[in-house]
Amino acid sequence: MKTPLILASLATATAMIFALPAFAADSAQDFVDKATAGGMFEVDSSKIAEGTAHDQAVKDFAHKMIDDHGAANAKLETIAGEQKLTIPKELDAKHKADLDTLKTAKDDVDKPYVQMQRDAHSEAVTLFESYAKDGDNAQLKTFATETLPTLKMHKDMIEKIAVTGDAAPTTSSTTPAVTTTGTTNPAAPVPGANSFTEEQAKTRIQDAGFTDVSALTKDDKGIWRGQATKDGKNTMVALDYQGNVVAGAN
Structure with missing residues (x-):
């Protein structure tokens, strides 16, 4: 029968389309x-x-x-x-x-x-x-x-x-999120309008050395929060609008 062959060809073509960048x-x-x-x-x-x-x-x-x-x-x-x-x-x-x-x-x-x-x-x-x-x-x-x-x-x-650079995200909850002179900045994660998509947030957290990033949700302060693994330990993790990644943040 030709039908299975046709279907297989269509499946291959579809896979190729979705494989494109x-x-x-x-x-x-x-x-x-x-x-x-x-x-x-x-x-x-x-x-x-x-x-x-x-x-x-x-x-x-x-x-x-x-x-x-x-x-x-x-x-x-x-x-x-x-x-x-x-x-x-x-x-x-x-x-x-x-x-x-x-x-x-x-x-x-x-x-x-x-x-x-x-x-x-x-x-x-x-x-x-x-x-x-x-x-x-x-x-x-x-x-x-x-x-x-x-x-x-x-x-x-x-x-x-x-x-x-100064624009690099921090990974410490005690390091000010923004480097300025003569002012006191709040510790990360910093509330603010967050333009990161969920996928971008996941990528930034992974770039900071975390794996198994899951359950990401953006709270009412604009902070992405979820769960992840680092050094073999499960932990809560947060990403603010400035790109700061903070482990153990509640």
Whole structure:
């Protein structure tokens, strides 16, 4: 019978579709849409961070993003015009929400900006790698290939800032969540509007050395709380909006 063979083929095709990277582009226009939205967000968010961040390394990074992504955006717009493709004029809903989070941050923009940049560059590298390999437009494939090393460099830079800079999350419940001068900051976890998704929260907690992260819920103070394992022991764990991961927090 041919039916089982057909069903098996359909199952294989479906599996291949779902195996594609979440941020891959399936057409030239799709790539332009996603790359433009990401590039615009890089510039707009970095303009906010350059003016309001506390950590000089974050400010310097933001300035570089404005220069590098500004140039890449202009190049992409030129290529898209030549290829008769449409350039989006506004950010998508997700990037608009992230930008609003930075605009309304009252005290410390460093940590949310750094985390957004980590996420954005991870997505951008995936998008550009995929299109450079399998894209359907020669000029855009060349653009993706030529831009990819810069994106990877940005990704490495922001990861180092996240780990070593003032914007790095703390893992001690007695360390102030924000480094400032002449003020007393509350111990982490710090209440505040939390822009981390559940998956991002889980990843941040795992990055801090925890495993078996489960039962994550965001409380009315904007703090993600759940259970995890570290050093072979089960413990309660919390993640605040600044990225601070605290073990044993109630």
